[in-house]
Amino acid sequence: MHKDMKYGSDYKYIPATSIGSGVSIQVLPDLYCHTIQIVNIILIGNPETNEFILIDAGMPDSADEIIAVVEERFGENASPKAIILTHGHFDHVGAIIELVEKWNVPVYAHELELPYLTGKMSYPEPDPTVEGGMVAKMSPMFPNEPIDLGSHVEKLPGDGTVPHLPEFQWIHTPGHTPGHVSLFRESDKALIVGDAFVTVKQESLYKVFTQEQEISGPPRYLTPDWKAAKESVQKLAALKPEVAITGHGLPMSGELLSTSLDKLVREFETIAVPEHGKYVDKNFH
Numbered sequence: 646m647h648k649d650m651k652y653g654s655d656y657k658y659i660p661a662t663s664i665g666s667g668v669s670i671q672v673l674p675d676l677y678c679h680t681i682q683i684v685n686i687i688l689i690g691n692p693e694t695n696e697f698i699l700i701d702a703g704m705p706d707s708a709d710e711i712i713a714v715v716e717e718r719f720g721e722n723a724s725p726k727a728i729i730l731t732h733g734h735f736d737h738v739g740a741i742i743e744l745v746e747k748w749n750v751p752v753y754a755h756e757l758e759l760p761y762l763t764g765k766m767s768y769p770e771p772d773p774t775v776e777g778g779m780v781a782k783m784s785p786m787f788p789n790e791p792i793d794l795g796s797h798v799e800k801l802p803g804d805g806t807v808p809h810l811p812e813f814q815w816i817h818t819p820g821h822t823p824g825h826v827s828l829f830r831e832s833d834k835a836l837i838v839g840d841a842f843v844t845v846k847q848e849s850l851y852k853v854f855t856q857e858q859e860i861s862g863p864p865r866y867l868t869p870d871w872k873a874a875k876e877s878v879q880k881l882a883a884l885k886p887e888v889a890i891t892g893h894g895l896p897m898s899g900e901l902l903s904t905s906l907d908k909l910v911r912e913f914e915t916i917a918v919p920e921h922g923k924y925v926d927k928n929f930h
């Protein structure tokens with residue numbers, strides 16, 4: 646392992662899966678989504694140009710699968726120009742050290758997420774008391790200690806531009822984590838959501854497994870700031886996205902996306918916020 650990068654001491658393989666695991670979907674000619682167990686990675690870039698960016702870095706122990714997906718789409722020994730992280734949760738940075746070692750590319754994240762990516766700060770403990778199902782109950786086993794990417798991670802530019810993706814802008818969507826970002830392309834209204842909202846009820850082992858489409862707020866057991874999370878969903882809904890790729894669940898588009906997002910904004914307190922839980926403000930409901 647690279648001497649100036651290391652995972653947290655609680656880093657480990659997590660035995661959770663879904664029927665989508667290992668499946669790739671070409672959402673648009675230059676937007677490609679692949680599911681690692683229960684989380685999505687996204688490749689942005691047209692295979693003909695051979696220039697692309699990786700969004701997020703999958704589950705622990707998934708580097709070989711990510712490299713295989715990249716090489717299948719972009720050719721042998723292909724490597725992205727950069728890796729952009731929507732946030733630093735274990736299921737979005739699970740293979741990042743192996744990937745940075747192999748490709749030697751920069752990693753970008755929001756400035757407020759850097760303490761969790763440079764070994765300085767742990768995420769809050771997951772909250773298993775939120776209702777919703779077995780994944781929430783399993784959440785105490787999830788790693789929450791920070792990884793340390795040392796000098797390999799940089800902050801995203803302050804002006805909203807995204808390195809190597811001139812058509813996209815990053816949008817600060819905190820709540821799930823302080824430095825959570827989503828990416829938006831105005832020309833076709835394509836939205837890379839991260840975990841600001843998801844299209845599967847991520848707390849439920851059964852629904853995660855079947856990937857049944859259902860708009861949902863950010864994963865409940867790992868979201869400490871529900872007020873910010875609501876504002877972030879409002880911000881994304883106001884963009885009127887035509888297609889959305891979320892960190893968990895299947896991509897959603899068109900009418901289903903717009904009606905689902907409107908409903909999530911309108912009924913955020915009942916759909917997204919847990920009835921009880923250690924991060925729920927008593928006055929929020």
Ligand SMILES: [Zn+2]
Pocket residue numbers: 732734821840864867
């Ligand atoms: Zn997350």
Ligand SMILES: [Zn+2]
Pocket residue numbers: 684734736737840864892893
């Ligand atoms: Zn996630």
